[in-house]
Amino acid sequence: MNWASWSDFLAMGGYALYVWGSYGVVLGLLVMEIVLLILRKRGILRELMRSAARRGLQ
Amino acid sequence: MFTVLRCVIYRDLLLASRRWADVLTALVFFVIVVSLFPLGVGPEPNLLRTIAPGVIWVAALLASMLSLTRMFAADYADGTLEQMLLSAAPLGAIVAAKIVAHWLVTGLLVVLIAPVLALQFDLHQPLLGTLTLSLLLGTPVLSMIGAIGAALTLGLRGGGALLSLLVLPLYVPVLIIGAGSVDMVAAGLGAEAHFLLLAALLVVAAAFAPWAVAAALRISAE
Amino acid sequence: MMYVTPENTTAGRDRFVGHSSWFRYSSPQTFFPLAGKLAPWFAVAALLLAAAGLYLGFFVAPTDSQQGEAYRIIFIHVPAAWMSMFIYVVMTFWAGICLTFNTRLSGMMASALAPTGALFTFIALWSGSLWGKPTWGAWWVWDARLTSELILLFLYFGFMALQGAIDDPRRADKAGAVLALTGVINIPIIYFSVQWWNTLHQGASVSLKSAPTMAATMFAGIIVMVLALWMYSIAVSLMRVRSIILERERDSQWVAEYASGQT
Numbered sequence: 001m002n003w004a005s006w007s008d009f010l011a012m013g014g015y016a017l018y019v020w021g022s023y024g025v026v027l028g029l030l031v032m033e034i035v036l037l038i039l040r041k042r043g044i045l046r047e048l049m050r051s052a053a054r055r056g057l058q
Numbered sequence: 059m060f061t062v063l064r065c066v067i068y069r070d071l072l073l074a075s076r077r078w079a080d081v082l083t084a085l086v087f088f089v090i091v092v093s094l095f096p097l098g099v100g101p102e103p104n105l106l107r108t109i110a111p112g113v114i115w116v117a118a119l120l121a122s123m124l125s126l127t128r129m130f131a132a133d134y135a136d137g138t139l140e141q142m143l144l145s146a147a148p149l150g151a152i153v154a155a156k157i158v159a160h161w162l163v164t165g166l167l168v169v170l171i172a173p174v175l176a177l178q179f180d181l182h183q184p185l186l187g188t189l190t191l192s193l194l195l196g197t198p199v200l201s202m203i204g205a206i207g208a209a210l211t212l213g214l215r216g217g218g219a220l221l222s223l224l225v226l227p228l229y230v231p232v233l234i235i236g237a238g239s240v241d242m243v244a245a246g247l248g249a250e251a252h253f254l255l256l257a258a259l260l261v262v263a264a265a266f267a268p269w270a271v272a273a274a275l276r277i278s279a280e
Numbered sequence: 281m282m283y284v285t286p287e288n289t290t291a292g293r294d295r296f297v298g299h300s301s302w303f304r305y306s307s308p309q310t311f312f313p314l315a316g317k318l319a320p321w322f323a324v325a326a327l328l329l330a331a332a333g334l335y336l337g338f339f340v341a342p343t344d345s346q347q348g349e350a351y352r353i354i355f356i357h358v359p360a361a362w363m364s365m366f367i368y369v370v371m372t373f374w375a376g377i378c379l380t381f382n383t384r385l386s387g388m389m390a391s392a393l394a395p396t397g398a399l400f401t402f403i404a405l406w407s408g409s410l411w412g413k414p415t416w417g418a419w420w421v422w423d424a425r426l427t428s429e430l431i432l433l434f435l436y437f438g439f440m441a442l443q444g445a446i447d448d449p450r451r452a453d454k455a456g457a458v459l460a461l462t463g464v465i466n467i468p469i470i471y472f473s474v475q476w477w478n479t480l481h482q483g484a485s486v487s488l489k490s491a492p493t494m495a496a497t498m499f500a501g502i503i504v505m506v507l508a509l510w511m512y513s514i515a516v517s518l519m520r521v522r523s524i525i526l527e528r529e530r531d532s533q534w535v536a537e538y539a540s541g542q543t
Contacts, residue, residue, distance in 0.1 A: 012349040012350075013349035014349070019353055022357070022407040026356050026406075026407065033396070040523045044526045044527055045539050048526070048530060048536065051530075052540060
């Protein structure tokens with residue numbers, strides 16, 4: 001184990017801004033990518049339903 | 059095939075000569091951009107001498123890009139491009155001829171004017187010659203790589219800016235090696251390695267670019 | 281002829297159907313459900329590998345003597361950089377298949393990979409910058425690798441911008457393919473010229489490689505994170521290609537049936 005306590009872990013030897021700034025942004029970006037993909041798929045399906053309804057297939 | 063090459067080059071030069079304004083615009087842009095840098099960084103001679111090769115090279119890149127859309131746009135608009143796609147002559151050869159003609163009215167003129175502009179930056183003799191030679195070897199590569207971008211963005215909205223985005227990253231090696239050659243001579247070392255590399259890039263581009271441009275033209279025009 | 285359907289192309293008629301089971305999946309229609317089934321598995325693998333890699337990186341690998349805890353950024357910076365280059369190569373591979381065999385799905389796959397590759401490139405740049413500040417004192421150092429990553433980001437943007445500017449999907453696929461192939465040839469040239477430029481202009485090479493001796497645990501952590509990001513990129517690309525397939529094939533019967541089945 002490298003860390004004596006949780007606060008040591010969070011402090012990262014004084015480099016907390018840099019380390020957590022990196023990992024935090026990365027996590028945020030990856031989550032954003034997934035969310036955008038889910039929204040994209042939902043958008044397509046909604047559009048497909050709309051055009052199907054317009055064509056009277058439903 | 060050489061008749062075709064001669065005809066295409068002659069035709070393009072003739073068309074360019076009827077539109078001197080377009081040719082000169084890119085050239086004047088080159089001159090203006092080079093003149094802007096001293097205005098931005100101050101007139102201190104040592105600083106200017108240091109940044110001169112980089113500034114002139116970057117300006118050459120930008121000026122080369124400005125004129126790229128002209129390469130195929132006019133032919134595309136009036137149907138000549140379709141005739142070229144259908145012709146019996148290999149499209150790669152026609153494309154190579156167009157690139158040569160384009161370089162003659164853009165890159166070559168940049169090579170001729172650059173030494174004069176370099177004097178503005180107080181660049182002295184061995185450096186002037188190095189700069190000119192590096193541009194002489196490098197501007198054809200710029201025309202060739204740029205032709206790929208011009209062919210890919212044929213007829214697209216946002217053409218000019220999109221073309222820059224596509225082409226500038228690919229220009230980076232030429233810029234680094236070209237401007238670097240002058241720095242080497244300035245440091246008292248020889249620039250042979252740089253010239254050899256530029257020549258190698260020229261050969262590789264000459265081998266690869268006509269094929270890529272032809273493929274891109276077929277994709278864009280059909 | 282704007283709409284490419286299975287009925288009016290030879291590729292769509294899947295000449296290989298019945299000859300080999302793998303080529304069956306070269307049609308968007310058959311690949312769509314396969315991608316849907318595979319993506320969750322890769323996502324789970326990514327999560328597990330990431331957990332293992334981060335554990336190795338934060339709790340097993342020792343503190344670096346020169347850089348302190350700041351060096352732990354390496355466990356996201358290096359994997360992201362490697363993956364950004366790997367994804368570009370894979371993207372170019374699919375683009376090449378699209379250009380050579382004129383298949384639709386390979387072009388879609390190339391388009392699906394690009395945003396993830398660009399994201400990883402940005403992550404490499406961001407983490408590299410945050411690593412550089414405490415280590416070298418500046419938010420940006422013209423390190424050869426970082427500069428090459430920056431140019432790689434521009435190449436990704438160019439690819440996505442070109443495809444975004446072209447309305448016809450087939451032209452977009454093929455134009456992007458030519459651009460990607462031109463870029464992939466350039467990448468080694470760009471890297472070496474930037475490396476040369478960097479060593480010429482800065483005496484001691486300012487390199488973001490970690491301390492010369494890398495402990496085995498550090499290396500293991502990096503490798504596991506590389507695998508985690510690899511699984512993640514496959515999962516996300518499979519999800520994205522499904523959306524692309526739905527968008528491109530929206531006029532076909534099976535998509536209409538799928539959409540009505542979803543609600």
